[in-house]
Amino acid sequence: QSALTQPPSVSGSPGQSVTISCTGTSSDVGSYNRVSWYQQPPGTAPQLMIYEVTYRPSGVPNRFSGSKSGNTASLTISGLQAEDEADYYCSSYTSSNTVVFGGGTKLTVL
Amino acid sequence: QVQLQESGPGLVKPSETLSLTCTVSGGSIRSYYWSWIRQPPGKGLEWIGYIYYSGSTNYNPSLKSRVTVSADTSKNQFSLKLTSVTAADTAVYYCARATVVTTDTFDIWGQGTVVTVSS
Numbered sequence: 001q002s003a004l005t006q007p008p009s010v011s012g013s014p015g016q017s018v019t020i021s022c023t024g025t026s027s028d029v030g031s032y033n034r035v036s037w038y039q040q041p042p043g044t045a046p047q048l049m050i051y052e053v054t055y056r057p058s059g060v061p062n063r064f065s066g067s068k069s070g071n072t073a074s075l076t077i078s079g080l081q082a083e084d085e086a087d088y089y090c091s092s093y094t095s096s097n098t099v100v101f102g103g104g105t106k107l108t109v110l
Numbered sequence: 111q112v113q114l115q116e117s118g119p120g121l122v123k124p125s126e127t128l129s130l131t132c133t134v135s136g137g138s139i140r141s142y143y144w145s146w147i148r149q150p151p152g153k154g155l156e157w158i159g160y161i162y163y164s165g166s167t168n169y170n171p172s173l174k175s176r177v178t179v180s181a182d183t184s185k186n187q188f189s190l191k192l193t194s195v196t197a198a199d200t201a202v203y204y205c206a207r208a209t210v211v212t213t214d215t216f217d218i219w220g221q222g223t224v225v226t227v228s229s
Contacts, residue, residue, distance in 0.1 A: 036215050045219040089155050093214040095167055099157040
């Protein structure tokens with residue numbers, strides 16, 4: 001299974017919105033609404049931010065939202081804050097009942 | 111609340127077997143899927159495999175020939191064995207719990223343990 005494709009980096013100023021894409025195939029992202037997004041600040045374990053494409057776990061700000069079109073899922077962070085600076089990873093369930101992650105995107109808040 | 115803690119040697123010699131254990135506290139290992147995930151230095155996350163408390167497993171195809179994940183319900187633990195390790199297996203190893211009724215959405219993670227493969 002090949003890793004999902006994410007842009008290596010994105011950036012935005014405080015208050016702006018940024019979108020991170022996650023492209024897979026018809027064997028993973030395109031066939032299942034089982035895309036998750038994780039936030040990982042430096043030196044810490046990942047934290048679940050979005051699951052099943054659009055759902056937020058309790059405690060995650062509603063500035064974080066997810067969507068999907070075809071083989072590409074997206075994470076949008078609106079009202080960017082300095083504390084949002086971190087690495088972000090998408091993941092998807094696959095047709096082999098396995099899990100595949102994206103390569104990660106580093107978000108810089110300017 | 112449920113917490114996970116990885117434990118095991120931080121240094122493993124090439125060609126030997128990497129063995130790690132994840133201890134689950136604050137909740138039962140039953141009724142959930144439990145995974146191992148790793149992250150090489152400066153790189154992204156890689157899913158290794160999962161186990162259901164009853165013993166059902168599934169592994170990343172790229173690692174399947176070298177990986178075994180097992181569970182001990184009496185100790186509320188699950189474990190990872192990775193054979194014939196090389197420098198490419200150097201990584202932070204995380205254990206994680208999948209949300210109820212899923213195998214692929216990880217809501218609780220351990221803090222991670224660094225494993226270095228070197229002679």
